[in-house]
Amino acid sequence: MIVMEPPAAENAATRVDWRERAERVISGESLTRAEARQILAVDDVEILGLLDAAFLLRRHNFGTEMKLNMLVNAKSGLCPEDCNYCSQARGADTGIDRYPLLDKDTLVAGAREARDRGASTYCIVASGRGPTPKELTHVTDAVREIKQEMPIRICACLGLLKEGQADQLKDAGVDRYNHNINTSRRHHEAIVSTHTYDDRVETVNDAKSVGISPCSGAIVGMGETDDDRVDMAFELHAMGAESIPINFLIPIAGTPMGDQAPLTPYDCLRILAMFRFVSPDREIRVAGGREIRLRSLQPLALFAANSIFLGDYLTTDGQDSQQDRDMIDDLGFGLEEVGSCSGGGSCGSGGCSS
Numbered sequence: 001m002i003v004m005e006p007p008a009a010e011n012a013a014t015r016v017d018w019r020e021r022a023e024r025v026i027s028g029e030s031l032t033r034a035e036a037r038q039i040l041a042v043d044d045v046e047i048l049g050l051l052d053a054a055f056l057l058r059r060h061n062f063g064t065e066m067k068l069n070m071l072v073n074a075k076s077g078l079c080p081e082d083c084n085y086c087s088q089a090r091g092a093d094t095g096i097d098r099y100p101l102l103d104k105d106t107l108v109a110g111a112r113e114a115r116d117r118g119a120s121t122y123c124i125v126a127s128g129r130g131p132t133p134k135e136l137t138h139v140t141d142a143v144r145e146i147k148q149e150m151p152i153r154i155c156a157c158l159g160l161l162k163e164g165q166a167d168q169l170k171d172a173g174v175d176r177y178n179h180n181i182n183t184s185r186r187h188h189e190a191i192v193s194t195h196t197y198d199d200r201v202e203t204v205n206d207a208k209s210v211g212i213s214p215c216s217g218a219i220v221g222m223g224e225t226d227d228d229r230v231d232m233a234f235e236l237h238a239m240g241a242e243s244i245p246i247n248f249l250i251p252i253a254g255t256p257m258g259d260q261a262p263l264t265p266y267d268c269l270r271i272l273a274m275f276r277f278v279s280p281d282r283e284i285r286v287a288g289g290r291e292i293r294l295r296s297l298q299p300l301a302l303f304a305a306n307s308i309f310l311g312d313y314l315t316t317d318g319q320d321s322q323q324d325r326d327m328i329d330d331l332g333f334g335l336e337e338v339g340s341c342s343g344g345g346s347c348g349s350g351g352c353s354s
């Protein structure tokens with residue numbers, strides 16, 4: 001008699017009924033840390049079952065709608081901080097453009113371009129530890145002008161906020177503030193020494209406390225463990241981050257992380273699915289590194305994530321916007337309309353009664 005051996009891939013992680021687990025999450029059960037770890041251990045050959053379940057969660061909360069964001073690098077380089085992954089950090093020898101804050105007309109023109117490309121959120125991102133009073137006034141003036149002209153949502157990402165600065169941003173009409181925790185509390189000191197993990201959390205909380213929608217996410221592939229990734233997912237959920245960008249490290253020559261081993265496309269998909277399971281109703285964005293880390297598997301990421309950046313990142317190139325639109329069309333997904341609400345209830349972009 002021939003005894004059939006089970007496939008090598010059939011381990012404890014792959015025997016999970018992911019659909020059933022997604023249904024439990026939809027019915028209100030929270031994922032446990034052990035279950036999140038199981039997601040990160042799924043075999044490559046079992047990844048479609050996991051993504052199918054992640055898609056159940058995504059569809060339950062966001063349908064097949066994609067949210068498009070576009071960013072402007074409003075101030076480049078010249079940063080006194082020492083984030084190991086960043087091409088704009090002090091000491092980084094990367095040959096990037098360095099310039100002070102762009103003038104107001106350029107910031108407003110960027111918002112028009114974002115709107116014309118179909119982005120519902122325009123992200124104004126500036127390098128540095130945090131904005132000076134003059135820089136903040138400059139940005140808020142631009143935001144007021146943009147808000148008068150068009151209904152696009154504005155996300156500001158200007159670094160650590162000082163007392164009163166979140167109020168100023170709120171008054172100007174900023175809908176969302178991004179400040180990533182980037183990595184886990186445990187791994188933070190291996191990444192940066194010039195500010196603490198709590199500094200970052202405090203800024204996210206400042207934005208939230210004045211009614212600005214908090215956006216905070218991660219950079220994965222910086223030598224962190226699976227436990228660190230699980231920590232990040234649960235911490236961001238507990239902080240109430242309504243938008244969670246997941247960046248995949250692009251090792252940049254001239255930074256201390258220039259030789260970091262890259263994540264595989266399947267690693268990226270497992271990580272996105274884990275974040276979706278932990279935060280089923282939050283915006284999960286496939287952010288920097290999407291094109292080069294996921295490569296030909298990019299479309300699969302959108303079964304877990306519901307948001308992407310269009311165009312280029314801060315100092316690295318993205319792909320052509322038309323390619324992104326084609327990918328979304330080919331999947332049969334739609335676009336979030338400019339000015340519409342993606343839920344959450346506290347973004348303050350107007351027209352929302354929740």
Ligand code: SF4
Pocket residue numbers: 079080081082083086087088089090126127128129159
């Ligand atoms: S990530 Fe931000 S704070 Fe850190 S070095 Fe880069 S620009 Fe500066």
